[in-house]
Amino acid sequence: MTDHLTVGARRYRIHPVAAPLPYSLRIMLENLLRHGAPEEQVRALTGWQPRGDRTAAVDLHPARVFLHDTNGVPALADLAAMRDAMAALGGDPERVNPAIPAELVVDHSIIADVFGRPDALARNAELEYERNAERYRFLRWGQASLRGFTVVPPGKGIMHQINVEHLARVVMTNDGVAYPDLCLGTDSHTTMVNGLGTLGWGIGGIEAEAAMLGQSVSILVPDVIGVRLHGGLPVAATATDLVLTLTELLRAHGVVGKMVEFHGPGVTALPVTDRVTISNMSPEFGSTAALFPIDAETIRYLRFTGRSDEHAGLVEAYAKAQGLWHDPAAPPSYTADLDLDLSTVVPSVAGPRRPQDRIPLDGVKAAFREQERTPAPRAGQITHGSVAIAAITSCTNTSNPSVMIAAGLLARKAAERGLRAKPWVKTTLSPGSRVVMDYYGQAGLTSSLERLGFTLAGFGCMTCIGASGPLVEEVSLAVAEHDLDVAAVLSGNRNFEGRIQPEVRSNYLASPPLVVAYAIAGTVDLDLTTEPLGADPDGRPVYLRDLWPSPAEVRQVIDEVIRPDMFTRAYAGVLDGDERWQRLDVTGSATYPWDPGSTYVRRAPYLDGMSQEPPPVTDITGARVLVKLGDFITTDHISPAGAILPSSPAGRYLTGLGVPRHQLNTYASRRGNHEVLMRGAFANVRLRNHLAPGTEGGLTPNLLDAGRLVSVYEAARAYQEARVPAVVLAGEGYGAGSSRDWAAKGPALLGVRAVIARSFERIHRSNLVGMGVLPLQFLPGEGADELGLTGHETLTITGLDVLNGPDLPPTLTVAAGAVTFQARLRLDTPREADYYRHGGIMPYVLRRLLTP
Numbered sequence: 001m002t003d004h005l006t007v008g009a010r011r012y013r014i015h016p017v018a019a020p021l022p023y024s025l026r027i028m029l030e031n032l033l034r035h036g037a038p039e040e041q042v043r044a045l046t047g048w049q050p051r052g053d054r055t056a057a058v059d060l061h062p063a064r065v066f067l068h069d070t071n072g073v074p075a076l077a078d079l080a081a082m083r084d085a086m087a088a089l090g091g092d093p094e095r096v097n098p099a100i101p102a103e104l105v106v107d108h109s110i111i112a113d114v115f116g117r118p119d120a121l122a123r124n125a126e127l128e129y130e131r132n133a134e135r136y137r138f139l140r141w142g143q144a145s146l147r148g149f150t151v152v153p154p155g156k157g158i159m160h161q162i163n164v165e166h167l168a169r170v171v172m173t174n175d176g177v178a179y180p181d182l183c184l185g186t187d188s189h190t191t192m193v194n195g196l197g198t199l200g201w202g203i204g205g206i207e208a209e210a211a212m213l214g215q216s217v218s219i220l221v222p223d224v225i226g227v228r229l230h231g232g233l234p235v236a237a238t239a240t241d242l243v244l245t246l247t248e249l250l251r252a253h254g255v256v257g258k259m260v261e262f263h264g265p266g267v268t269a270l271p272v273t274d275r276v277t278i279s280n281m282s283p284e285f286g287s288t289a290a291l292f293p294i295d296a297e298t299i300r301y302l303r304f305t306g307r308s309d310e311h312a313g314l315v316e317a318y319a320k321a322q323g324l325w326h327d328p329a330a331p332p333s334y335t336a337d338l339d340l341d342l343s344t345v346v347p348s349v350a351g352p353r354r355p356q357d358r359i360p361l362d363g364v365k366a367a368f369r370e371q372e373r374t375p376a377p378r379a380g381q382i383t384h385g386s387v388a389i390a391a392i393t394s395c396t397n398t399s400n401p402s403v404m405i406a407a408g409l410l411a412r413k414a415a416e417r418g419l420r421a422k423p424w425v426k427t428t429l430s431p432g433s434r435v436v437m438d439y440y441g442q443a444g445l446t447s448s449l450e451r452l453g454f455t456l457a458g459f460g461c462m463t464c465i466g467a468s469g470p471l472v473e474e475v476s477l478a479v480a481e482h483d484l485d486v487a488a489v490l491s492g493n494r495n496f497e498g499r500i501q502p503e504v505r506s507n508y509l510a511s512p513p514l515v516v517a518y519a520i521a522g523t524v525d526l527d528l529t530t531e532p533l534g535a536d537p538d539g540r541p542v543y544l545r546d547l548w549p550s551p552a553e554v555r556q557v558i559d560e561v562i563r564p565d566m567f568t569r570a571y572a573g574v575l576d577g578d579e580r581w582q583r584l585d586v587t588g589s590a591t592y593p594w595d596p597g598s599t600y601v602r603r604a605p606y607l608d609g610m611s612q613e614p615p616p617v618t619d620i621t622g623a624r625v626l627v628k629l630g631d632f633i634t635t636d637h638i639s640p641a642g643a644i645l646p647s648s649p650a651g652r653y654l655t656g657l658g659v660p661r662h663q664l665n666t667y668a669s670r671r672g673n674h675e676v677l678m679r680g681a682f683a684n685v686r687l688r689n690h691l692a693p694g695t696e697g698g699l700t701p702n703l704l705d706a707g708r709l710v711s712v713y714e715a716a717r718a719y720q721e722a723r724v725p726a727v728v729l730a731g732e733g734y735g736a737g738s739s740r741d742w743a744a745k746g747p748a749l750l751g752v753r754a755v756i757a758r759s760f761e762r763i764h765r766s767n768l769v770g771m772g773v774l775p776l777q778f779l780p781g782e783g784a785d786e787l788g789l790t791g792h793e794t795l796t797i798t799g800l801d802v803l804n805g806p807d808l809p810p811t812l813t814v815a816a817g818a819v820t821f822q823a824r825l826r827l828d829t830p831r832e833a834d835y836y837r838h839g840g841i842m843p844y845v846l847r848r849l850l851t852p
Helices: 023-034 039-046 069-088 120-145 159-167 188-196 205-212 239-253 272-280 296-304 309-321 361-369 401-416 434-443 446-451 473-482 512-521 551-561 564-570 649-656 674-680 712-721 742-749 762-770 800-804 830-838 841-850
Strands: 003-007 010-014 057-060 064-068 102-105 149-152 171-174 177-180 183-185 200-202 217-220 224-230 259-263 289-291 336-341 348-350 358-360 387-392 426-429 487-490 506-509 620-628 699-702 708-711 726-729 752-757 774-778 794-798 811-816 819-825
Touching: 003 309, 010 309, 023 039, 023 057, 023 177, 023 259, 023 289, 039 057, 057 830, 064 069, 064 159, 064 205, 069 102, 069 120, 069 205, 069 841, 102 159, 120 149, 159 183, 159 188, 159 272, 159 564, 171 309, 183 188, 183 205, 188 200, 188 272, 188 289, 188 296, 205 217, 205 762, 205 841, 217 830, 224 239, 239 272, 239 336, 239 348, 239 358, 239 401, 272 289, 272 296, 272 401, 296 309, 296 564, 348 361, 358 361, 387 512, 401 434, 401 446, 401 512, 401 551, 434 446, 434 551, 434 564, 487 512, 620 712, 620 752, 649 674, 674 742, 699 712, 708 712, 742 752, 742 762, 762 774, 762 830, 800 830, 830 841
Parallel strands: 010 177, 064 102, 064 183, 102 149, 183 200, 224 259, 224 336, 259 289, 387 426, 387 487, 487 506, 620 726, 726 752, 752 774
Antiparallel strands: 003 010, 057 217, 171 177, 348 358, 348 506, 620 794, 699 708, 774 819, 794 811, 811 819
């Protein structure tokens, strides 16, 4: 059934959704109706009850797929490998081609090597091209060879900020039909666009490849949690403090696999820039999405950032016609209702290892001192708690003028008092949008930030993704000599162990003005609310309260300097790169000419020897445990993103090929090379494997060699050579964090056939299925330790033959030595069972493309 919507002189067909559902489910229902979904799927949404059963799945078709370079390169490599496999099986390789818009932003490869000097941006960009020219040529091949594949070159900003400020349509049109902009991305923070009223979330790179090729994305009909916001933020609190408060609240409630929607009078008072800051942190909440419904503020922001009046009018008319317009007085019914009085938010940070661990600012000193560590040296400026990195970075906060202007004003006041950042602090500024530097310049704040060391280091995701570069040399030496627990303070969204910088143990998320304050103080071992940051040239103490700008000061600067033409200028020619990008000459071709000597882009072996029909599913027998892990193991633990250490298996592999140590780059930048990423699996320097007690890093016993302690990669290779399957045992929240497909690809290539965990983070479980790895969940009250599993047992998993038919058994039987137990099968939808039968998404899609 369709209807019509007239906006100005244009008339559009729409698919009406009249069901009284939460906003996100209305968008999903429209998607089903427009794509002619089976009636049972439509009923699963129209009959949704707030506290109903959640066993039904629906198949959604995204309007577009969104990628960044470190996930986009391996995704493109997989598509190129699929074209090779298609040709080998006698098909047309050009059938492997995006069926919907696929937009990629190059923003995850620049590293903060150079900082605190005027040429930092130019030098870091130069190093970026030296390291990544091969990857960038590959991306340009993709743009030339694949239809509908768009690339935003380096140096334009962070992907999510570009999405919010420019790419997001909110409502899309095609062939006279208007429909919601359902955006699925390969970065978990794709949810940032939820703050603009656009539904979207993070999916794995392999799932994104299937979506690009026209496959639907299967998802269980979710619970939807309503969060009512009311009141107003106190004078001293920022949007960052609000984000950290909500992260703590929602993690405590439990929203994994659920949708979150914000409503109420507090929403009306929040600008879109605050909303997107909140929605950005949806993965840190654990939710699938965190949606703010469309309202007048949404329309104002669209116009302000350069969208046409015609398009803004369409968005408003469509939202009102489809019941997507926010009514603060009449919220939908939700699975659970939470409430937050904005006036209760206090200045905070989060850390030192998880974004949900909020600490009120006045409690940071005490919380830091509670951590166990070796005694610090008695003399020296650098000691436990010294701030080694202070970074205004990542998409979370560098999108928000209120906190960015506050940081600049605090820097101005500090510079006027003669304060500087401490010499041991690595200070970096990497905004999410080029517009930031325009309004800093207009406000006269650039020079003040530079005087404190915050010179522009790059436009991209740097410190937050682990591209923080080396520490100040004296700090690095002191950490190594005295085993110091130094800190990073960053305005990002991730602070997992080993992510930010391998030598930094304690990492705190904070607002941009607090980042500046901690750079001046030089330590987290103080109470910023009562102790001075430092002293002026006359020796008088200077306190944070002396420098903190008022909301009125911030608002005045925003009103005076930020103008719509800044956005139109910044995004004019956004697809045009600089002369270095233009020099990367490539020619389009049906298949990619792989370079066997490449250390960045290699054809992965996933599809080697693939048959036209999948082999039958069989039991997993005689398996050994590769690693036994605890709770909240993140994708960073499984597949690190940061610097490749020369001593690591990946580092030794690359140096053995002649790569200089200074060119090892990061794991993130080499995700197009499976040889590197296989060796990087479980190689995080902070990983604690219970099979190797007392150690950190990627070590495990070779259970086929008397338990000799070796690298995880070496043990896995030994098992593969002996044709022994590998299994991973884990605790709660396995796979939290970034939607990193290599956290599934790496273990799969190492021979991991199953992961048995107490619970899984949503995206990672989906990624495991997409790589043909079986996710199993311990039953409630059980776990490896509760069942007495040491990890030295031989495991057999039976009952898998049932998967050759249409039925999905609720549990499978696992025999581990003398212990036999039932584990819940976490193939949550019929589509996931199909993927597993075929050995993963890629062979499944390729076999479907081969069928006329």
